[in-house]
Amino acid sequence: MWSEHTQGSIDLVQNTVLAEIQRLLREYVSYSETDLLAALQSLLLLLTILLFGVKRTGSGISQHIEAELIVNVWDVMSSVARTGMLLxxxxxxxxxxxxxWALVSAKRRTIQALHHLEWAWSLVRGYPVLTCFELGPLPAPTAGYLWNENDELQWKQSYTKWLGIWKTGGSYKLGELFNIDPGxxxxxxxxMWLAEVDEFGMVLMAELNAIDA
Known part of the structure; x- marks a missing residue:
């Protein structure tokens, strides 16, 4: 519906996406750990479509409703965080x-992506940008070759090598990224982190630079 929407179907797409977001917000409290993560990932995609992917029209949802949805999704993020964010x-x-590791990494990436979505929405809509310094102690997005690996044995070998690279001081933390001074x-x-990080990590780096600017 979204990828093929036309000017005449914008309202239908928008209302369908909104209804699915509201359904997930009603039902997530009963979900298992993995279903809760899947729900949060779905909310990330649906909010991206609703807030940025559908052409804006006079009949679009209000900024008040948008803000309310973002606040409500924070409750889902909190529920995911309570299931464990660090092994x-x-x-x-x-x-x-x-x-x-894949499960906890997916949780962190999803929550970091939602923070990024909120940051972008705040800039576009003229709201104050909220920081996410509470995520500072968590590992930053890890090496792309670890995240993209689909063979367990190969992943174990790669992770063991990665442990050797980061044996001094442990893995790179989000807080270290936040503390970079412009210039x-x-x-x-x-x-070291930039040399191995994937596209998602580069997006976070770009956001940091934009905020500092």
Whole structure:
């Protein structure tokens, strides 16, 4: 519906997306850990379509409703965060379970992406931009080759090598990214992170630069 929408079907697409968002906001409290994450990922996609993907018209939803939806999605993010955002193995800098690592990484990326969506919406709509410094202690998006790996054995081998690269000081944290001063040379840890990060990490880096500007 969204990809093929026309001027005449904008309202139908918008109302359908809004109804699905409202359904997820009603039902998420009963979801399991993985279904809760899937719901949050769905909300990320649906909000992207609703807030930015449908051509704006005079009959569009109000900024008040948009703001209310974003606030309500924060409750879903909080529920996902309470299911765990960091593995013991990550804190101990040892090899974790592939499945558990993928799940917790997906949680962090989804929440970081929603923060980015809110940042973009705030800029476009003229609202104050909220910071996400509470995410500072969490690992920044990890190496693209780890996130994109689809073979468990190969992932374990790659992760073991990655542990060796980051043995001093542990993995790169979001807080380190937040603390980069505009105009200063990047430190060695930031350069290491940038050398291995994927496109999502670069988006966060670009957001940081935009905020500092």
């Amino acid at each position: 013991d193995e990550e804190q101990s800098h040892v090899l974790p379970s592939w499945r558990e 200063d040379d990047l430190n060695s840890r930031t350069e």
